[in-house]
Amino acid sequence: MADWQVIADLSVSDLVLWVHTDSGRFVAAAHSRPATGATVHLEDVIGRRMPAAREAMALEALMSGQIVVAAAPEWTGSSAVREEYVPVIHGSRAIAVVTRETAVGVLRGGRIVDKPLEELADALCLMIAQGSFPINGAATAVRHGTPRVGDGVVSLDDDGVVTYASPNAQSCFHRLGVEGDIEGSQLAEAVTSIIPERTPVDETMAVVLMGRQAWLTEVEVGGVFLSMRSIPLRRDGARAGALLLVRDVSEIRRREQVLMNKDATIREIHHRVKNNLQTVSALLRMQARRATNEETRSALTEAERRVGTIATVHAALSQNVDEQVNFDEVFSSVLRSAAAVATPTGQVSTRLEGKFGVIEADVAQALATVLAELVTNAVEHGLEDRDGTVTVRAQRDGEQLTVHVIDDGVGLVPGKEMTGLGTRIVNTLVRGELRGSIDWRPAPGGQGTDVVLHAQLGEA
Secondary structure (H helix, E strand, O other), X not given: OOOOHHHHHHHOOEEEEEEEOOOOOEEEEEEEOOOOOOOOOOOOOOOOEOOHHHHHHHHHHHHHXXXXXXXXXXEEOOEEEEEEEEEXXXXXXXXXXXXXXXXXXXXXXXXXXXXXXXXXXXXXXXXXXXXXXXXXXXXXXXXXXXXOHHHOEXXXXXXXXXXXXXXXXXXXXXXXXXXXXXXXXXXXXXXXXXXOOOOOOOOOHHHHHOOOOOOEEEEEEOOEEEEEEEEEEEEOOXXXXXXXXXXXXXXXXXXXXXXXXXXXXXXXXXXXXXXXXXXXXXXXHHHHHHOOOHHHHHHHHHHHHHHHHHHHHHHHHOOOOOOEEEHHHHHHHHHHHHHHHHOOOOOEEEEEEOOOOEEEHHHHHHHHHHHHHHHHHHHHHHOOOOOEEEEEEEEEEOOEEEEEEEEOOOOOOOOOOOXXXXXXXXXXXXXXXXXXXXXXXXXXXXXXXXXXXXXXXXXX
């Protein structure tokens, strides 16, 4: 099933996979509609039983291992459907049946379906019946820019000479720079002749253009990018040419390049901001060392710590392109730094519980600054002149985040108003960027302080 969309599109047919059940009936297990024309089945057929009148031909195909074609079209209302029963061979044994159902007289682009495309579909159906399709190891997975039948089809003979090229395929190679009608030319020679010297090319390009390997490749000439996929054809175990799907992906590649340049620019900006902040931090540290007034030295040290916290977030942002950070990694560094800079007289240990997860850049900077202030405050005031532990406990529910910063220090002083610069910074960031609230309360057990922060990480 991974590659049968190609057959449906080539022949403008519905493909239905039927499995033979223990009850002796055939049941539809999968269904593929053509992307190049109208479908035969408007309704979903998966799970339905095959009509009894059709089961004899399906059973014949399953038992004989040969393709069975209905002698006359099957009339469904006002339209006639041609039916073909293809046995699915795996390990030399028929394990299921695929019906190829085509509305008689189907038009595509205002004309009858191209005979060469029908012949390519017939060749692939024969490969199914002979156990050689889908091809083991082939690039069947759909990825961005993978060519499909509607993008362009080329048929190659055993020597890589073009026997048929759809109008879209002709246009693709003309845009690449191949002049004239490509039918009758050896495609590999025609393409390699227009590639400038010393231009790096995909090492698989030659075997794909010759139809020797089931693979995907891409070629670029003068800013035009063609994505090509080769499907080698086999008949009775011998090579029988190849089917080549081609798509002009120039616009896709240009957009990807623009995004890559944008991402690189964003990373470079964060990297430079981090370097500048580290320079500012170093200057503040030097100034603090030269200060003679203790209050001035303390203020400069706190400013250095705050700048360093923001620099840590920018350092993490410079490593990715999606303006998000794994806050658990960032905060581990911030937590150690905040506790160390506070430099208490006693021994203080820090503990992080729970997970913050991935957080947007703007919120991450504000959250890091707030938590660094709270940890520093807990060490400097709650654990002044004593040993203790500061625990940061994170609880996240979607975009809602609750953080407890708990110390086992002296606790809150009744009636004391918290009016310091750090507290004002915290309150401003919590109400602004974090769109939340903060509350100071006694820690569980009555010893120490529990600061509870509620934050909104995304859109409400």
